Amino acid sequence: MPRKTTIIGILGILLYIVGCYDGLLVAPADRFMGDIQRIMYVHVPCAWNTLVCFTISLVAALGWLLSGARARAEGRAWKWDELLEATTEIGVVLGAFLVVQGMLWAKPTWGVYWTWDPRLTTVAVMELMFVAVLALRGFVDEPVRRATWSAVVTLVAYVNVPLVYFSVKWWASLHQVQSSPSTVDPAMVLPLRINAFAVLFMSIGLMGLRTQLARRQRQALLGESDSDSTASSGGAA
Amino acid sequence: MKSQRIFAIGAIVVAIGGIAWIALGNLGENLVYYWTPAELHQNAAKAAGATVRLGGMVKTGSIVQGTPLTFEVTDGTDTVKVSTSEIPPAMFREGIGVVVEGTVAADGSFQSKRLMVKHDNEYRAPKDGKMPDEKAMFGTLDDAATTAATP
Structure with a gap:
């Protein structure tokens, strides 16, 4: 029996097929941009879910840092660290997709792949800071220290998330402000919504698998260090 | 702990x-990512000799095709004349937002080295008749055939 999150993930893949079909073949092309505008159906859901993933990372970081001594001792607090590892990684991958999709959309419409406007700059900083969280995790082997340090850095990195969202409202930018159903043709809103849930569900599916992997890795690490110490005390002599 | x-x-x-x-x-x-024409005029001293960005709307009727391409960027009150030897993106047209990167010339005009088009957050299907689709074209053929026959 597969995990519930895996079923949600598979549902996400199916939804994504439906959403992309609707976006690419059913929805009308934009009056000015033509078919290029269809990148929106993958770009915008990707953007939303990047921010969702990092927000779950924030919750996980707080969960770990605020968990009591008893939750730590009983091992119940580890679920927060596993979740942080999973969502940060998925968020970074979605963020990379986001930038590439954005560049492909920007070249034919804006005329450039990249420019240091407030939205693009804040996204780049956000992405790099969450990459830094993953890099930090790679450098620290001791699980408790790794969990605490990466949780603290996640809190600081999260500052970028509201900045990314409000960058187009606060500062003059090349990137347009957020669309709403009133600025988007109803026939375009449907595939956008479908794909938003599709990417969310796929992310949940990956979160389930990735948290499980993180748990097994930590257990193996702790198990290994235990057996190593017994082996060295007994066998090395 | x-x-x-x-x-x-x-x-x-x-x-x-x-x-x-x-x-x-x-x-x-x-x-500041770009200055509006009014801001560019206010900061004329700072802008002199530096690479700056100017943002605003392409003034209706101001586009003069050629080499260089010239047009006017406006914020509603102030206007700056822009010239560029670059080929503009396909979205470039009258009334659309642009951000140009370049320098201010001695005569106050803007020499653009990079022309970027800013689009808004509206996504709409083309209005009827704006972009012909195949069925509509066949429809007009039928109409043409019947109208040609009747008079």
Whole structure:
């Protein structure tokens, strides 16, 4: 029996097929941009879910840092660290997709792949800071220290998330402000919504698998260090 | 465990402080991606000799095709004449937002080295008759055939 999150993930893949079909073949092309505008159906859901993933990372970081001594001792607090590892990684991958999709959309419409406007700059900083969280995790082997340090850095990195969202409202930018159903043709809103849930569900599916992997890795690490110490005390002599 | 709480509270304070500083402080004034024509005129001394960005709308009727391509960028009150030897993106047209990167010439006109088109957050299907689709074309053929036959 597969995990519930895996079923949600598979549902996400199916939804994504439906959403992309609707976006690419059913929805009308934009009056000015033509078919290029269809990148929106993958770009915008990707953007939303990047921010969702990092927000779950924030919750996980707080969960770990605020968990009591008893939750730590009983091992119940580890679920927060596993979740942080999973969502940060998925968020970074979605963020990379986001930038590439954005560049492909920007070249034919804006005329450039990249420019240091407030939205693009804040996204780049956000992405790099969450990459830094993953890099930090790679450098620290001791699980408790790794969990605490990466949780603290996640809190600081999260500052970028509201900045990314409000960058187009606060500062003059090349990137347009957020669309709403009133600025988007109803026939375009449907595939956008479908794909938003599709990417969310796929992310949940990956979160389930990735948290499980993180748990097994930590257990193996702790198990290994235990057996190593017994082996060295007994066998090395 | 205690030191960890201090860590956590410290990080939260830093994070919230950072957002508040950026949101409420005047960092935004120093973080300028482009100047409007009015702002460019106000900052004429600073803009002289430097690479700057100018943003605004392409004034209706101001586009003169050729080499260089010239047009006027307006913010409703002030207007700056822009010339560029670059090929504009397909979205370039009258009344659309643009951001141009370049320098201000001695005569006050803007020499653009990079022309970027800014689009709004509206996504609409083409209106009827704006972009012909196949069925509509066949429809007009039928109409043409019947109208040609009747008179």
